[in-house]
Amino acid sequence: MSDDKRFEYESIHDPQTITAYLQSVLEGIVQRRIVLTSDGDEIVLRPGNLLKLAVKAKRKDDTSRLSIKISWKDSPNSESAEE
Amino acid sequence: MPRIGVVGTKAGWSSERLAATIAERTGERLLIEMQGVSLDLPGGSAWFQGIDLRDLDALIVKKIGARYAPDLLDRLEILRFLHERGLPIFSAPGRILRVLNxxxxxxxxxxxxxPMPPLTITEDPAMAQRAVERYGAAVFKPLFTTKARGMRLIEAGPAAAAEIAEYHARHRLMYIQQKIExxxxxxxxxxxxxxxxxxxxxxxxxxxxxxxxxxxxxxxxxxxxxxxxxxxxxxxxxxxxxxxxxxxxxxxxxxxxxxxxxxxxxxxxxxxxxxxxxxxxxxxxxxxxxx
CATH class of the missing domain: 3.30.470.20 (ATP-grasp fold, B domain)
Incomplete structure (x- = not known):
């Protein structure tokens, strides 16, 4: 069985709710353990010492988009992302 | 002991838990992923990893795929065939079909x-715009989705017509629900x-x-x-x-x-x-x- 695991979530919220989500993700980066759950799906990520950060912002017609991508290589002896 | 298969998704929390629970009670763990099932017609055998599902005593449908899509209706049709040939399935596939869409x-x-939130169902962008104006703000919901994926919030105002046109290009029939607090x-x-x-x-x-x-x-x-x-x-x-x-x-x-x-x-x-x-x-x- 593959170790690949993915989690997706998409919704519409007010800025306060989105701030709350981002703050808890930030807290996970600080603690080096990010747990994302949504209605039965869960993924646990363990950010390492060096993370790659990519930021993209775009405005076209009446639609704006901000994407923040944080990626890293899991070290081979780190615990499995699946719990 | 009855032989009971669980239709679900591998690594899905609820599917795995149900398969483990059935195994505790019957001694057999059988988690069936629908993408691995083939149905032979007109004979009616349905195979999953060498097991003819007709030999089971029952199936429990926990989940029929990781994402909601019209494909899931096709998978339910395979189960509906087995059910109509006499295999007990919980819930009955014909009943699941009625809620999945x-x-x-x-x-x-x-x-x-x-009672549900006020709702407009239309293929006509002009009617959709009237609904948005009446509701103030509306959530456009895809007909097949889970956990709000693909939903779009459109508020009344000058940008609404363009946003509706963009949504309509991807979803011909629009399901428009008033945004409620x-x-x-x-x-x-x-x-x-x-x-x-x-x-x-x-x-x-x-x-x-x-x-x-x-x-x-x-x-x-x-x-x-x-x-x-x-x-x-x-x-x-x-x-x-x-x-x-x-x-x-x-x-x-x-x-x-x-x-x-x-x-x-x-x-x-x-x-x-x-x-x-x-x-x-x-x-x-x-x-x-x-x-």
């Missing part, structure tokens, strides 16, 4: 007079075999610092009003599912139903109420088979 579920609820949470009211089991709430996140991010809200215990309970009971009874979760919001104007779901997850029930829904469903199925 958002439109079919909505029409059944509305025809029975179940939620009281900080919405409820999952759960029924087993048509009888009330429990209720949990998904609380919309506050600014709490916590290293777990509960997208879509955190599960909490909640005891619904008798009015909410009666409404949820009436809504689920229209579909006759063995296990179902009715999504309800308690608004100032009384409770409204968003949808009836055939694949409610077990985790919220366990976290909020400490009730093992997998065990309850397994026991329900075993009792039904003994009848």
């Amino acid at each position: 958002r439109l079919s579920c909505t029409i059944t609820l509305q025809a029975a007079g179940v 939620l009281p900080g949470r919405d409820l999952g009211v759960v029924f087993l075999g048509g009888r009330y089991l429990t209720t949990y709430a998904r609380r919309i996140p506050q600014n709490s610092w916590n290293s777990t991010t509960y997208f879509g809200g955190r599960y909490e215990a909640h005891d619904p009003s008798s009015e909410t309970l009666a409404l949820a009971e009436r809504a689920q009874a229209l579909f006759g599912l063995d296990f179902t979760c009715v999504d309800v919001a308690e608004t100032d104007e009384g409770p409204v139903v968003f949808e009836v779901s055939a694949f409610g997850g077990f985790r919220g029930i366990l976290e909020a109420r400490e009730i093992d829904a997998a065990a309850a469903l397994a026991d329900h199925v075993l009792a039904e088979l003994r009848r």
Whole structure:
């Protein structure tokens, strides 16, 4: 069985709710353990010492988009992302 | 011991838990992923990893794919064939079909007079724009979706027409629901075999610092009003599912139903109420088979 695991979530919220989500993700980066759950799906990520950060912002017609991508290589002896 | 297969997704929390629970009771663990099933017609054998599903005593459908899509209807048709040839399936595939399609579920609820948020269903962008103006703000919902993926919020105003046109290019039939103010949470009211089991709430996140991010809200215990309970009971009874979760919001104007779901997850029930829904469903199925 593959170790690949993915989690997706998409919704519409007010800025306060989105701030709350981002703050808890930030807290996970600080603690080096990010747990994302949504209605039965869960993924646990363990950010390492060096993370790659990519930021993209775009405005076209009446639609704006901000994407923040944080990626890293899991070290081979780190615990499995699946719990 | 009966041989019972669980139709679900590998690594899915609820599917794996149900398969493990069945294994404890019957000695056989069989988690069936529908993409691995083939149906031979007209003979009617249905194979999964060398097992003819007709040799089983029952199937429990926990989930039929990781994402909601028209493909899932095709998979249900395979199960419907087995069911019509006499294999007990919980819930019956024909009944799952009626809730899986958002439109079919909505029409059944509305025809029975179940209160839902105001709704417009149209293929006409001009009618969609009128609905948005009337509602002030509306959520455009894809007909097949899970956990709000692909939903679009469109507010009345000068940009609405362009936003509607963009959405309409991808979704010909538009399902447009008035955006209603939620009281900080919405409820999952759960029924087993048509009888009330429990209720949990998904609380919309506050600014709490916590290293777990509960997208879509955190599960909490909640005891619904008798009015909410009666409404949820009436809504689920229209579909006759063995296990179902009715999504309800308690608004100032009384409770409204968003949808009836055939694949409610077990985790919220366990976290909020400490009730093992997998065990309850397994026991329900075993009792039904003994009848």
